[in-house]
């Protein structure tokens with residue numbers, strides 16, 4: 001089949017969850033978004049940071065790692081984390097349970113479908129989304145054991161829910177502990193008190209997990225698993241399998257593929273942390289490309305502060321920056337920002353954050 005025939009004729013069963021017949025043409029993105037790099041093209045590497053010897057307050061090694069993390073977040077907004085302390089049993093069990101879920105038939109998965117205004121639960125692409133449909137199935141859950149159990153009982157029933165819900169809850173707790181460690185290290189590396197960020201995360205109900213599964217795609221050069229975007233939260237901790245497909249935009253232009261490393265996490269800075277540090281740590285645009293042969297799984301854990309947390313850059317980072325710029329963003333609460341995000345259906349780039357910009361640059 002040539003491209004045109006694929007677009008018109010190929011029916012996309014794996015992503016049609018609402019009874020509408022979807023064809024490849026429904027997933028074709030506008031030409032400016034077509035990826036010019038394949039899923040397995042890796043050239044430059046983002047920094048790799050090991051937490052193995054990052055023991056607190058030893059002979060300077062801990063401080064060195066903290067600064068390394070800050071430098072990676074300034075230059076790339078992204079880094080890989082190895083020797084991070086989350087056990088491979090927890091990671092593998094989590095991945096296996098997610099694969100099992102996605103392997104269920106559509107009817108079973110739809111028992112946990114998104115409903116109401118909040119984007120929580122299962123969704124596959126829906127023609128109502130309009131243009132630029134992501135080539136992906138998604139499960140979104142909050143860091144709330146109650147909500148995870150509720151979702152899982154809907155799908156697996158009261159008797160059989162535990163294997164899935166236990167795996168998800170255990171994973172979220174382990175990754176959350178890691179995230180708090182990273183936030184402490186970033187604060188220290190920036191010359192702030194260790195708990196400058198983490199003290200705002202006592203209430204975790206806004207933190208969210210998104211598991212993405214991208215089926216093989218007959219036309220990967222015109223489709224995207226997830227279009228270019230930046231993450232609105234503070235930190236994202238991403239687990240990905242061995243397939244590859246995550247690409248980040250270096251210096252606002254060139255796309256760079258991130259090579260998967262078994263057992264590692266990819267960590268990136270979100271818009272909120274960019275604002276919190278006066279633009280010093282960078283929230284960088286990224287996307288997920290798909291491929292013809294392989295199904296890919298990724299899981300993003302988005303760390304959100306408590307609703308009433310005030311995101312205001314400390315004066316130390318405004319005055320002592322050395323780059324000579326003043327305060328870039330007005331203070332805002334996470335709740336205020338979150339409401340803005342819910343109003344925007346599709347975020348491309350850092351649209352919601354622009355609202356708080358004090359001076360355009």
Ligand SMILES: O=C(O)CCC(=O)C(=O)O
Nearest residue numbers: 210212245246288298300
């Ligand atoms: O699948 C990936 O590698 C990227 C996922 C992502 O960026 C997201 O879920 O926000």
Ligand SMILES: [Fe+2]
Nearest residue numbers: 230231286300
């Ligand atoms: Fe993302």
